[in-house]
Amino acid sequence: MQELPDAPTLEVKIGRPELLRHNRWNAGYFEERFRQNERKLKNLRSVPLGDFIPDELPDGSKGITYGQVGARKLSSRGSVRYLQVINIRDTGIDFAVKPDRVAEGSHNDPERSRVSAEDILFTNNAFRGTETLIGRCVVVPRDCGKINVSQHIDRIRVDRIDPFYVCCFLKSRFGALQVQRVMHGVDAMTISFGQIRRIEIPQLSVDLQFEIRRQYLAMSKRHDQAMTIKERLLDESGIDPGQYGEAINNLANRNPAYKRAMAEAQERLKHLISQLETVLEGGQKKIKPFTC
DSSP states (O other): OOOOOOOOOOOOOOOHHHHHHHTOOOGGGGOHHHHHHHHHHHHTTOEEGGGGSOSBOTTSOBSEEEOBOSOOOOOTTOSEEEEOGGGEETTEEOSSSSOOEEOTTSTTSOGGGOOOTTOEEEEOEEETTOGGGTTOEEEOOSOOSSEEEBTTEEEEOOSSSOHHHHHHHHHSHHHHHHHHHHOBOSSEEEOOHHHHHTOEEOOOOHHHHHHHHHHHHHHHHHHHHHHHHHHHHHHHHOOOOOTTSHHHHHHHTTOHHHHHHHHHHHHHHHHHHHHHHHHHHTSOSSOOOOOO
């Protein structure tokens, strides 16, 4: 019988105070990349994101909640768009890739998880082979009509901090490393409300946050242009989008106008995240504008 190779090991040297402070016993949690990120965030005088997520807002809505739980009953004539993880892209929401709807006021449309403008949508779950999906987030840039979300998407509302900055920070390596650090599970990986609230975020000046908002909204306009074309192609062609949107994606990627708008949205987002990281690293004080 052929002997199986030894499983790879990870050796990490940590002190007792650090071990007790985190109360975690898996070596992966103490990888140097995570510890180095923790030190940088401390130097930036970061504070928990939970400081800006109220338990309840003045309108009675929750600061953080997940979407519908239980049996899913879709309705082609439903007036409420229903988002799943596959609908959340880096640059925004893709309604065409899975254009599901549910009946308004039904079990699948709980009022607590209805989506409004400037809500942060954060994917809280992933499975083996789809690890990059967990922690994916977008800000809803405008009123997009009646929308609800699945249980694998958290709807977050913040106070005293700009949601566009929060989203960009979570997309940056400073935020992404924190999400990766607390992921747990073997087949299914999840992140809890408490872990999201404990994510450390630096407090940027109002001017910097405003510039991030301005550039994010400019990026969103290009994303929306691409999605308008994509949804038109879906309606005109009459095709089934495919289980994972492969059919409509292939059709859209043959359309030059869609490709141009989508490429610019991606480049704008890449530029914005890079600029934010440079500012946080201390390499510059301002976020430079995007140039086509």
